[in-house]
Amino acid sequence: MESFVNDNKVDQNEYDLILIGGGQSALACGFYLRRTQIKYLILDQQAQPGGAWIHGWDSLSLFSPAEFSSLPGFMFPKSENYYPVRDEVISYMDDYQSKYELPVKRSVQVIAVLKQEGGFTLKTSIGDFKAKTVISATGTWASPFVPVFKGLNQFRNEQLHSAYYKNALDFIGKKVLVIGGGNSGAQILAEVSKYTAVTWSTIGVPAFLPDDVDGRVLFDVATQKYNEQKAGNDQVQAKYNVRSIVMVPPVVDARARGVLNSKGEIERFTETSVVWKSGEEENFDVVIWCTGFKPALKHLEPLGILQPDGRVNTNGNSKVEGINGLWLVGYGDWTGFASATLIGVGRSARSTVEEVVDFLKL
Known part of the structure; x- marks a missing residue:
């Protein structure tokens, strides 16, 4: 309009x-x-x-x-x-x-x-x-941002960024890799894992907020920190990390199903697989980049x-x-x-x- x-x-x-x-x-x-x-x-x-x-x-x-x-x-x-x-x-x-x-x-x-x-x-x-x-x-x-990985230009299977993800139905029967440890990664992992096999790659261990902490609480905490810093207190520490994952209902459900587990970091890509930092090589049909913007x-x-x-x-x-x-x-x-x-x-x-x-x- x-x-x-x-x-x-x-x-x-x-x-x-x-x-x-x-x-x-x-x-x-x-x-x-x-x-x-x-x-x-x-x-x-x-x-x-x-x-x-x-x-x-x-x-x-x-x-x-x-x-x-x-x-x-x-x-x-x-x-x-x-x-x-x-x-x-x-x-x-x-x-x-x-x-x-x-x-x-x-x-x-x-x-x-x-x-x-x-x-x-x-x-x-x-x-x-x-x-x-x-x-x-x-x-x-x-x-949308996709980080640089060795061999990524050789990978010939499907890739998409979270910016273009719509739902999990297109991935039924495919082996999916979700990359990214933020809210989009956790939510898309939670959804796709109900339909097909999914692996999660993050840098470090994913950080989750308590179940009762949502955007409203995060905004209040961030506002308090902002006001303290404006008043000259640069040492103030926020109670919660605003970059941690919010436990919205689909993510809570994924936790109950035992799928909120990261396999860690990727070393490099091949034509159809990734090589993990551990040295293990694993094939994937689809990579979903949840790596921000x-x-x-x-x-x-x-x-x-x-x-x-x-x-x-x-x-x-x-x-x-x-x-x-x-x-x-x-x-x-x-x-x-x-x-x-x-x-x-x-x-x-x-x-x-x-x-x-x-x-x-x-």
């Missing part, structure tokens, strides 16, 4: 601000932009609302209950599920955009952002747009600001160093505390919009 405060803005293609990406980060910024005099537009590559959740696997869910998973101004509706599922999150984002009549233009790919006098030119799949300021809010889902910032390459790790230097929050008028929202703590979460992005969105208003003197 597209909604525009003023249809004439689309024809003009010139704005005070353009936001790139239409997921949760852009929506949160849009909520605060409504209260300003800024002429802005959200350009989203997706054909529908939902951000990265559109591409998530069928059984993907939040880590927090609905009441702790809201964007600013509009509560996530009650859910029949303790942890809202993918389709509920997509529906919530659709309703959010409609409720606040946010100006989103969909199915538009931003190919490149160029700096020019007085602002930026955005090269897109439907032509050029000009803006005095830009907020990039493209997230990470479009940039890098920031989806290819559109910023012309600005010459991308670092080797794919990040951009910021001021510790969302403002990009060395490029006036450019902000990043929602890529992780390096662009604002908890900014990659539904409940946390509002803080970064609000402060970023305040900075944009100040920059534009509006």
Whole structure:
């Protein structure tokens, strides 16, 4: 669904601000932009609302209950599920955009952002747009990461990243290797193991949170640590490691079935197998990479600001160093505390919009 405060803005293609990406980060910024005099537009590559959740696997869910998973101004509706599922999150984002009549233009790919006098030119799949300021809010889902392994280019059996995993039905009767010790690895292992033989590879022993610790608790713990550090206490230790695996119901079930066991690290690949650090060689039909993502910032390459790790230097929050008028929202703590979460992005969105208003003197 597209909604525009003023249809004439689309024809003009010139704005005070353009936001790139239409997921949760852009929506949160849009909520605060409504209260300003800024002429802005959200350009989203997706054909529908939902951000990265559109591409998530069928059984993907939040880590927090609905009441702790809201964007600013509009509560996530009650859910029949303790942890809202993918389709509920997509529906919530659709309703959010409609409720606040946010100006989103969909199915538009931003190919490149160029700096020019007085602002930026955005090269897109439907032509050029000009803006005095830009907020990039493209997230990470479009940039899946696969680590380097010796012999990987020789492996000729099936591979896919968790970004493209949908469900386990395609793997029935196949021998599957899941690589990655985070939440996606544990959840996909849990699901696929109900249908076929699965082996899990992680670096070190997987770390699991207590059963009663979910995203809500992790956010509270991380907030406490953040506030302590802001107050000058850099030695504070969080009670829980936010990188540990959340024991959502499918993972609890997998534990009960005895499948949450890692075989350890891989030494190298062959054409049809992996060689483990132990020296054992084992054949696999499918490898599922649950190894995370890098920031989806290819559109910023012309600005010459991308670092080797794919990040951009910021001021510790969302403002990009060395490029006036450019902000990043929602890529992780390096662009604002908890900014990659539904409940946390509002803080970064609000402060970023305040900075944009100040920059534009509006």
